[in-house]
Every structure is written in C-alpha cells, then in structure tokens.
Amino acid sequence: MEAYPNPTDGKFNIAYTVLEKTSVSVLIYNLEGTLVKTIAPNQEQYEGKYILPTDISDLANGTYIVQLSNGNKTKTEKIILSR
16 A cells, blocks of 8 residues: 655545455544544455545644555555645
C-alpha cells in the first residue's frame, strides 16, 4: 500500500494490490486512535492492482493513520494533511 501525495492538501490516492478475491476496507484514524473516516467499507475486489481516490479535506490539519485491510492482512501508513 502507498498513499500519495504525502503530505496532502486533502485529496490523495491509495495504491494497493489484491492477491486474491477478498473484501477490502480503508479506515482513517487520528493519532489518538479514534476512527475519523471510513473510505471503502468492505468492498469485494478481485485480484489485481487498484488506485482508490481519497478525500479527507473535511478533517483538520494533522497526521492520520490510513489502515487498509483485506482478508486477514492489514497495512498502515501515516498521511499528513496540510493546507
């Protein structure tokens, strides 16, 4: 998983690869661990490469944790929102 551009003004992409048919969810947390946004709740996807356009411009400036889960695998990456 890669989130770019980083830092972002609010709009960024999440690039990821699915190795087998599975459901995918993308959750955004603040640094206190509070869920602040759900981007893609349990979308079923097939094997392949994906780019998910994402918008967090409604959130306050700061650092957030992007969590991508598919099946039993979870990846996280920090994203900095700065306008």
